[in-house]
Amino acid sequence: MTNSVTVAASAAGVHHSGVHSGVEARVLDAAKRCVERWGMSKLTIDDIANEASVSRATLYRMFPGGKDVLFEALRVRELEDFFTRLAAHLEHVDTLGDLLVTTVVAATHELRDDSHLAVMLASEPGETLTSLTVDGLPRIIRVATVFLVPLVDEYLPRRDSARLVELLARLVISYFLAPSDHVDLGDLDSARSFLGTFVLPAFEPLVRP
């Protein structure tokens, strides 16, 4: 396992030619269980291969680079799952304000209900926080942008949509990691009040007619 500051490389190109018949998903699930059970430091490639009932060769063929790119792929998958679930909450909103509030509240609940994240924060705080802040935040914002900007585009010009989504992502993560005495972004009313005061006023004027 490299100590490099993060691979960050394109584990986006993980999708293969063939019918990657769920083997990849099985490996990623196995990796998730393994890292929960043993933690990053104690985790070997063989552990994951055994847990997934897959040969080590297969694993290297699927994720050339070993643990680094495997967990990069896992993070990508988790992130996309996260926003897929999140987007499901955003079907029937019809104002910019509702969109913001629903997004923030649902995302906060997603985070709080994520038991894998909880285990990771407890057992590997350093690595996990890194992947939520300094190292991982850019990607989080990127994925959030891909998923959410189209929805915000209903109301705002593209440039402003991206700025807004980024702001929301940063706020949700910050208030999740360090809850405030004054705001609870998991609470509908509190979130509405907060966003109505500090966020909406800056963007409402830009809303398209």
Add this chain to the structure above:
Amino acid sequence: MTNSVTVAASAAGVHHSGVHSGVEARVLDAAKRCVERWGMSKLTIDDIANEASVSRATLYRMFPGGKDVLFEALRVRELEDFFTRLAAHLEHVDTLGDLLVTTVVAATHELRDDSHLAVMLASEPGETLTSLTVDGLPRIIRVATVFLVPLVDEYLPRRDSARLVELLARLVISYFLAPSDHVDLGDLDSARSFLGTFVLPAFEPLVRP
């Protein structure tokens, strides 16, 4: 870590000359936490040393033989703690029947409330069961005998006390590991009925006047 069928050696002589100032206890506690967190297979001597904030040298000086004798000492300590706590429940009994019932019920509760044991049974079933049955049972019975026979001696001749204590130990462990539909040795009435039917009759005739 040896794969030998068990050291079983005298980790009884672990007590040292000096003031073993609680360092030993700190190491054992650390080992306990470590094996819960990472499991036996992933556990290194350095993990324990770090967790205990003790140098590896100290650890080897204290437990020459490494993990094997360290965990042997841990098992001994846990066992003695177990029976010390158990004996506290047996202060005010005044009949053989009460002694048996109280012992069995209290021991069963001790086992059920032992979260360390629960974690071990879940994460390392093989090793843990071994230490409760084939390999470890003789020692358990030995320690049980040391602690409990003096109490039973109030009522029975020494030879019979030892036989009774051994029987109780086997019963408690068996019913703990594989609960019965008919008997719950953690329940006062159930235990009283069970012991009164199957155990007491064999020993009551031997009670000293």
Add this chain to the structure above:
DNA sequence: TGACGGTGAGACGGAATTCGTCTTAGTGTC
């Protein structure tokens, strides 16, 4: 003070594990 026991830090060589690659053989599909 100086001897002494207990400790932390870490160097050391050897053993064991893990890594990443590669080869081989097996399986199912077209």
Add this chain to the structure above:
DNA sequence: GACACTAAGACGAATTCCGTCTCACCGTCA
């Protein structure tokens, strides 16, 4: 039969772990 995919495991290199040893440090007690 060609093809894609995989399990199994051999292999040497890299890394980790082990167990022992030395040395410096710090309290205690004579």
